Amino acid sequence: MAEEKNDDAALPPTEMIYYSYEGNFELECNSSKIVGITKDGDDDTVEVFLDRTVMHAQGGGQPTDKGTITYCQPTNNSEVVIAVDKVTVNRATGVASHRGKTTNALVCLPAVGTPVRVAVDADTRRLLSECHTAGHVVDSAMAKCGKLMRPTKGYHFLDGPYVEYEGSIVADERPQVLKDLQAAFKALVEEDIPTKIETLPEAEANEVCNRIAKNFDMKDFGGGKEVPTDIRVVTVAGFPCPCGGTHVRSTGNLKARKWGILGMKAKKGVIRIKYAKTHKTEQLQTRLHAVSLQY
Ligand SMILES: [Zn+2]
Known part of the structure; x- marks a missing residue:
């Protein structure tokens, strides 16, 4: 039919x-x-x-x-x-x-x-809000580490979330950058920074989101039209960007499920930062340790 x-x-x-x-x-x-x-x-x-x-x-x-x-x-x-x-x-x-x-x-x-x-469904919403907020903490951690690269994609699904940035990081530097990012993420969660959600006139949103680096084009977020529109700006861990998602009240809310940065992948001018509820990786490490003890 x-x-x-x-x-x-x-x-x-x-x-x-x-x-x-x-x-x-x-x-x-x-x-x-x-x-x-x-x-x-x-x-x-x-x-x-x-x-x-x-x-x-x-x-x-x-x-x-x-x-x-x-x-x-x-x-x-x-x-x-x-x-x-x-x-x-x-x-x-x-x-x-x-x-x-x-x-x-x-x-x-x-x-x-x-x-x-x-x-x-409250449980799913809470988990998805944590996942999306953690994605923004990755942005903030990148800025803290001086990697002011333009975010091009956010995948905040629970089956392997990541954020992608335009640009590259020299291969030799990657292990250290990853360590720094993981530490910066952890520190931002520890700081328990409140989330802000505002709807701002386009010009103001443009200014607020591009203060740290000129990475956001309002055209990608419904702006840039003849008549200026209002843009929703979400600030997580001190890092503002245009966003339509749901979030938790504070970075401290990411502590219980131990959200953190999992790894980095570099491919054709794109850096992908993978993140996760890291108790999953701890379980994995424990399992691997148990396996290695058997031999
Ligand atoms: Zn977002």
């Missing part, structure tokens, strides 16, 4: 609650309404459009939030829960789509205007 495509051009842009500092920590919203909904195929998969949401839409190197949308079915007064597994946003229209399956049979689609409760 052909996939039904919802024309979201007619819908209002979705208010992304996590964009503000306090909204970044809101995990539930009881004041959302359905502005559009379509059913996909014959099963109970639906695509829901809301006026406002607490869920983070996949993008900017951060995976989608998962969670639930709950509403009351007026025909029989029963609660319908939609288990949302993918949130995306149309960057051109600002409309977010929540895709998921209803956990109970859908008698009919809810009407536009139906009030809903939106809840984020």
Whole structure:
């Protein structure tokens, strides 16, 4: 069956609650309404459009939030829960789509205007926020080590996160630079530096983000248009940059799971810094040690 495509051009842009500092920590919203909904195929998969949401839409190197949308079915007064597994946003229209399956049979689609409760899966969100924040701490550690290279990609997924920078580091220097970066990262976590999330006028965002090095072009972040726009600026470990992701309140929050820098890879003018929850590497080292003891 052909996939039904919802024309979201007619819908209002979705208010992304996590964009503000306090909204970044809101995990539930009881004041959302359905502005559009379509059913996909014959099963109970639906695509829901809301006026406002607490869920983070996949993008900017951060995976989608998962969670639930709950509403009351007026025909029989029963609660319908939609288990949302993918949130995306149309960057051109600002409309977010929540895709998921209803956990109970859908008698009919809810009407536009139906009030809903939106809840984020808190454990996953916390982990993804830590992962994304740790990626920014890598940026700050790079700056601390005098490596003011332009960040070109952030991959803040849990299956092997990394940040990439344009440029190169001489092969002989790499082991020492890696050691310095690991130490700088650790020190920034120890310092327990609060995260800042602000939405600034474009000119101000441009100035704030390019104060340390001229590495950010506002055009890459929705700016550079005829009419200047506002840009969301996130400052982690003292290092500001344009960002649309979710974060933890302070670098100290990365301590419990021992986030840290794992390694460095150099390839064709790109330096990739890999990072991880390092208790994983400790486990690995213990295992390797155990193996070496056997022989
Ligand atoms: Zn970011």
